[in-house]
Amino acid sequence: MSIDTIEFFSGRESNARTYARNIQRIFTHGNLAQVQDSDGRKYIDCLSCAGALALGHNHPFVQERVIDFLRSGQLQQALDLATPAKFQFMNELFAALPSDFASQAKLQFCGPTGADAVEAALKLFKTATGRRPVLVFQGAYHGMSHGTMGMMGNLTPKQAISGMPSEIQFLPYPYTYRSPFGAQTNALETERLSLMFLENVLSDPESGVCKPAMVLLEAIQGEGGCIPTSANWLRQVREITERHQVPLVIDEIQSGIGRSGDMFAFEHAGIIPDAILLSKAIGGGYPLSLLVYQEKYDTWKPGAHAGTFRGNQIALISGAATLEFIRREHLLEHVHEVGNLLREGLLDLKESFPCIGEVRGRGLMLGMELIVPTAIPDALGHPPPAGALANEVKKACLEEGLIIESGGRQGAVLRFLPPLIITRVEACKIVERLSRALNRHAPAKSLNRKFQVHVEAKS
Numbered sequence: 001m002s003i004d005t006i007e008f009f010s011g012r013e014s015n016a017r018t019y020a021r022n023i024q025r026i027f028t029h030g031n032l033a034q035v036q037d038s039d040g041r042k043y044i045d046c047l048s049c050a051g052a053l054a055l056g057h058n059h060p061f062v063q064e065r066v067i068d069f070l071r072s073g074q075l076q077q078a079l080d081l082a083t084p085a086k087f088q089f090m091n092e093l094f095a096a097l098p099s100d101f102a103s104q105a106k107l108q109f110c111g112p113t114g115a116d117a118v119e120a121a122l123k124l125f126k127t128a129t130g131r132r133p134v135l136v137f138q139g140a141y142h143g144m145s146h147g148t149m150g151m152m153g154n155l156t157p158k159q160a161i162s163g164m165p166s167e168i169q170f171l172p173y174p175y176t177y178r179s180p181f182g183a184q185t186n187a188l189e190t191e192r193l194s195l196m197f198l199e200n201v202l203s204d205p206e207s208g209v210c211k212p213a214m215v216l217l218e219a220i221q222g223e224g225g226c227i228p229t230s231a232n233w234l235r236q237v238r239e240i241t242e243r244h245q246v247p248l249v250i251d252e253i254q255s256g257i258g259r260s261g262d263m264f265a266f267e268h269a270g271i272i273p274d275a276i277l278l279s280k281a282i283g284g285g286y287p288l289s290l291l292v293y294q295e296k297y298d299t300w301k302p303g304a305h306a307g308t309f310r311g312n313q314i315a316l317i318s319g320a321a322t323l324e325f326i327r328r329e330h331l332l333e334h335v336h337e338v339g340n341l342l343r344e345g346l347l348d349l350k351e352s353f354p355c356i357g358e359v360r361g362r363g364l365m366l367g368m369e370l371i372v373p374t375a376i377p378d379a380l381g382h383p384p385p386a387g388a389l390a391n392e393v394k395k396a397c398l399e400e401g402l403i404i405e406s407g408g409r410q411g412a413v414l415r416f417l418p419p420l421i422i423t424r425v426e427a428c429k430i431v432e433r434l435s436r437a438l439n440r441h442a443p444a445k446s447l448n449r450k451f452q453v454h455v456e457a458k459s
């Protein structure tokens with residue numbers, strides 16, 4: 001049966017569908033960082049399944065392991081039973097975790113989506129502490145289940161849903177470009193005030209917030225607009241939470257497995273959290289979701305977080321292969337190198353395009369915030385985010401052969417999450433294609449040709 005038109009999907013699929021709305025293509029093939037559509041057009045994939053494809057599409061190392069496994073006669077589905085696939089995966093995972101954390105860690109296999117790991121953390125830490133409130137940060141994204149949406153910064157999807165979980169407190173995140181304390185507040189001061197806010201909520205007997213079951217945060221906010229936190233801020237959060245005996249849970253669902261240039265984004269701060277949440281890339285392209293936590297919290301009862309499809313066997317194989325490949329090929333060094341190249345290219349564009357407010361991120365988790373530079377600043381003194389422009393640029397990128405997504409306030413942050421194996425040449429092509437797309441909708445002052453020359457020299 002051949003696929004007639006893209007309208008077949010829009011006619012039958014739910015109104016709630018997301019990526020397919022903007023990316024109106026039928027994709028037939030994928031090879032590492034590139035995908036091909038039904039018209040034979042090729043694209044560099046800077047979305048890589050919302051960051052889930054650490055090694056890109058059909059990576060031969062992972063593919064071979066999966067094919068061997070499918071033919072092996074081993075169990076393909078096994079609830080959470082013990083299997084050789086699980087053994088292999090657990091060994092790779094524990095070797096990849098920081099050793100101080102791994103030595104005391106226990107692992108809960110969750111339902112296949114990241115949101116279920118967040119749900120599990122909520123239940124575990126409420127059980128272990130006997131407390132109810134949860135502290136999260138403005139701009140956070142932890143999933144789309146009913147419980148996790150309660151902890152989401154973005155108001156749009158929440159507004160239609162009544163009965164959101166209560167006792168969730170949002171704290172200001174150190175979003176230094178768009179400081180929640182006003183445009184006159186510099187980066188260091190923004191971080192300091194954010195920490196003071198946390199300290200005050202935990203220590204003021206009139207804060208209105210009972211002692212929380214956990215503080216949950218992303219070391220780099222992803223959907224919130226690719227907003228990194230500094231090592232110092234993370235260390236201080238660890239110090240404050242430890243002093244107040246509040247578990248610190250780090251959501252590494254998007255930033256984990258090498259994306260930031262470290263295996264886990266919190267590692268650059270050298271801290272030991274009480275738990276980390278993993279999904280997306282940990283399954284090597286197949287669905288897998290994990291809650292890894294310090295043994296002392298293992299107080300919940302057998303069956304406290306049951307579910308049918310937990311620890312998908314194929315995902316255990318592909319996840320173990322992905323971790324092994326990252327380790328063996330020293331891929332983190334590559335992420336640093338190629339991430340710096342991409343960042344330099346994006347910063348270079350910032351010189352030419354006044355609509356680029358900031359380029360930020362770490363490793364291959366990069367963001368470019370678009371603004372309306374000529375508009376009157378908002379009440380906090382910030383330039384308005386250019387959400388409509390970001391949307392146009394995304395569409396133009398698609399025509400140029402580049403898939404990117406956006407996030408952040410009003411969707412004005414273009415986000416770059418290419419597979420970690422992306423080449424230097426591909427990184428340069430991303431910049432080149434993006435510059436053409438930007439130029440169509442917000443013409444440059446002067447177009448920098450440095451990267452184009454570089455690509456030509458390399459290819």
Ligand code: PMP
Binds near residue numbers: 050113141218254280
């Ligand atoms: N946490 C973070 C940081 C995420 O980025 C996401 C997904 N974008 C989730 C949780 C939820 O994961 P899933 O979509 O698999 O439920």
